[in-house]
Amino acid sequence: MKQGIVYLIGAGPGDPGLITVKGQECLRRAEVVIYDYLANPAFLDEAPACAERIYVGKTRGCHHTPQESINRLLAEKAKQGKVVARLKGGDPYVFGRGGEEALHLHHEGVRFEVIPGVTAGFAAAAYAGIPLTHRDFTTSLALVTGHENPEKKMSSLDWQKLATGVGTLAFYMGMANLPLIAEQLMAHGRPADTPVAVIRWATTPRQRTLVATLADVVEKVRQAAFKPPAVIVVGEVVRLREQLRWFDDRPLFGKRVLVTRTAEQAGSFGRLLEAQGAEAISCPVIDIVPPPSWEELDREIDGLEQTDILILTSANAVDAFFERLRACGRDVRALHGVTVVAVGPKTAAAIETRGLRPDLVPADYRAEGVVALLLERGVAGKRVLYPRAEIARELIPRELSAAGASVAAPVVYRTLAPTQGKGQVLAALEEGIDAVTFTSSSTVENFVAMLGDDAPQRLEKVPVISIGPLTTATARRLGLTVAAEAAASTLEGMVEAMVEYFSRNPEVRIQKPE
Structure with missing residues (x-):
């Protein structure tokens, strides 16, 4: 039997970007992941799909698994020859009981490595705009x-x-001991006006920072209903927060935004939102599935030598076309001499990942823009291949055919409503969201179909953000009020529209869950 090993990995305080490169590498080769309540659940996606995942987290007043049992579990899994990732919030050796686990592994003769993490105190202060040391204030830290x-x-x-x-x-x-902390520090000589910062849910979009003094921090915490998890920072450096805050000053900070894209595509949009401070709540309302038959597309791929223009209007169409090209035993060389048209920059980027640069991208990132660009260049007598979604509009085939082109428009993917989507959407709405985003007409239609006739009422106080005119028209037809529409029909454009909307309407805010 191969020798097992335990990696004691510090996952940081919550922001998935704060795990170290080495920690991530160890997690990606784990066969067993044993994780805590404080570790961001997003880290679990980094482990292999086949890895066993065991939750042993502890919350205040509720110990899911006793520490002694965790120790035994780590040793047991490693003795089975497994690569074990012990994922701990913060740093394993800073108030994380990692030392106890390491000692147990040592006594059991189990190999282990410690992967340090960003400890909560350091990260919470930095994300709140507080340097823990500063030569004008202090050079000591506890x-x-x-x-x-x-x-x-x-x-x-x-x-x-x-x-x-x-x-x-x-x-x-x-x-829980804040009253005692404040009382004892003042009783032993710390001035009552010493500034204090209480930082809750540090490094996440839910972060909240309360600033007070030793004299009034207990009352302010009570009034604000601050609860764990939180880090308490005491010292003159807290005074620098107003000058150095950056994390909670971002334009969408604290906003909970519902993302209705497919599960595979939600990540890219979520990262754009998170960069502006929002919390992206992924609730896919569409699934992408293949067409009933590939016969029509395969026939067109066979005749690519006679094709003059290839039009691709989505990343989904790009993926479907090139995967089918490969399935037919061909590659990008089959497109030699074909003019490749992408509807916009995102589709162009998807094409480029396939080793091909599109020849044309219209200024208007819609089907209308594609048609206008091609009509300007002339399409009479040209053979056009337009792999499309089942529900795509007939605009491109109709207009190009009317101009003298021969257009083949095989269906290469369909969009369906996911069977489990409704419960996820309802749960998100129940928790409270600040905006809902729609990136296509099909996302609007499926969302409304899921919720039924009361969909407009459920979104009455929730700003709806649309990617463009067609999506906006669909939303309005189905009774929704659109708060903002992207000037450019891109994900970046949607984020810009959202930032502008909330800057003009700062009072719009949904009650957040605790």
């Missing part, structure tokens, strides 16, 4: 757990030294 071994009490800490001997204090898991 990390303190506010929730010690149950057999100890926080009163066992050397409060005198903490209060007067260290410039910045970062308390982990200290919300």
Whole structure:
């Protein structure tokens, strides 16, 4: 039997981008992933699909799996010859009980490696705009757990030294003991007006930062109903927050945005939204499936030597066409002499990943733009291949045929409503969202079909963001009010439209879940 190994991986405090490259590499070759409540669930997608996933997380007052059982589980899986990724929030050796797990593995003779992570105190302060050290304020720092071994009490800490001997204090898991922390620091010489920052859900779109002083922090936390998880930062460096805040100053910070694209395509849109501070809630309302038959497209691929123009109007069409080209035993060389037209930059980028650069991209990223561009160049006598969606409009075939072209428009994909989509959408609406996005008419139609006649009422107070005029027209026809439409029919254009909308309507905000 091969020798197993346990990787104790620090996953950081929540932002998936904060895991180290080495941590990600170890996770990607894991056969077993044993993970905590604090590890962002997105990390699980990095592990192989066949990897066993075991949740052992703990929340305050509810220990899902006792630590001793976790220790035994790690050793047991490794002794079976497995590569085990122990995924822990923050850093495994900073208040994460990673030391206890490593000691157990050592005593059991199990190989292990420790992959450090970004600890919550460092990340929370940085994302709140607070440098933990600054030579004009302090050059000393202490990390303190506010929730010690149950057999100890926080009163066992050397409060005198903490209060007067260290410039910045970062308390982990200290919300339940916040009154004691503030009281003891002031009682041992820390000025009552010392600034305090309480940072909740650090590094995520749900991050909230409350600034107070030792004298009033307990009352302010009570009034704001702040709850764990949170990091408490005490020290003069907190005064720099208003000058250095960057994370929660982004234009869409804290907005929960419903993304209705397919599961495969939601990621790219989600990353654009997250870059502006939003939380992307993926609720696909369409699935992409093949046509009933490839016969028509295969026939056209056989005759590519006679084709003059290939029109591709979506990344889905690009994928379907080139995959079928390969299935027919051909490659991009079959397109020698063919003028390739992409409807817009995203479709052009998808074509380029196939080793081919499109010849033409219209300024208007719609079917109308494609038609106008080709009519301007002349299509009489040309043979045109237009692989399309089943529900695509007849505009391109109709207009080009009327201008003298011979147009073949085989269906290469269909869009269907996912069978499990309704429950996911309803759950997202119940939790509260700030905007819903539609990237095509089919996303609108399927969304409304899922929710039924009360769809307009459910979205009455939710801004609807549309990718372009056709999607907007469909939304309005189905009773929805469109708050903003992208100037350019791209995902980037949608994000720009959303930013502009919320900058003009800052009062529009849906109540967020705790």
